[in-house]
Amino acid sequence: MVGGIEVVIAAEAEGLKGAVAMKKWAQKTSIRDAAWDFINICNNALGVGATEFVANVKLRSDPAMKGEWAHIENELESYRKYWLRYIEQLSDQVNDTRTVKVGGQPGLKEALGEDVIQILQNPGWWATFVGGNRPPYVRHVRGS
Numbered sequence: 001m002v003g004g005i006e007v008v009i010a011a012e013a014e015g016l017k018g019a020v021a022m023k024k025w026a027q028k029t030s031i032r033d034a035a036w037d038f039i040n041i042c043n044n045a046l047g048v049g050a051t052e053f054v055a056n057v058k059l060r061s062d063p064a065m066k067g068e069w070a071h072i073e074n075e076l077e078s079y080r081k082y083w084l085r086y087i088e089q090l091s092d093q094v095n096d097t098r099t100v101k102v103g104g105q106p107g108l109k110e111a112l113g114e115d116v117i118q119i120l121q122n123p124g125w126w127a128t129f130v131g132g133n134r135p136p137y138v139r140h141v142r143g144s
Contacts, residue, residue: 027099030099030100030104030105031105031107031108033100034093034099034100034101034102034104034105034108035102035105035108037093037100037101037102038090038093038102038108041086041089041090041093042086042090044086045082045083045086048079048082048083048086049079052075053076053079053083056072056075056076057076059072060072060073060076084123087119087120087123088123090120090123091120091121091123093120094109094112094117094120094121095120095121
């Protein structure tokens with residue numbers, strides 16, 4: 001009888017170890033899924049001309065290019081609808097609290113930083129500012 005109880009207890013202990021291992025695996029998988037979903041949206045945004053966008057931002061902040069600023073700003077403006085679409089998708093990732101989304105992974109969300117979180121929690125407001133009224137972390141990009 002005692003031997004049978006020992007076998008049952010040993011089996012239960014092994015079952016619990018398996019459950020703990022499965023839980024850890026699921027947590028890691030959720031973190032990985034959340035991160036990859038976020039990265040995939042960023043990669044899709046790259047296809048919209050991120051390299052050209054960044055180059056235009058750099059040119060816009062160069063005082064030597066002042067004669068081209070109007071053209072550069074028109075180019076930047078042409079990207080607005082695409083960038084807002086991707087920012088909305090990233091915002092959805094940050095604001096969704098399911099464990100397979102960034103918002104459900106506090107460590108991933110924290111790693112994005114305060115400025116990014118502020119923008120992604122309110123994705124449309126920062127794009128509506130003009131000139132000197134932009135928040136500081138957007139203003140410096142414009143070279144104002």
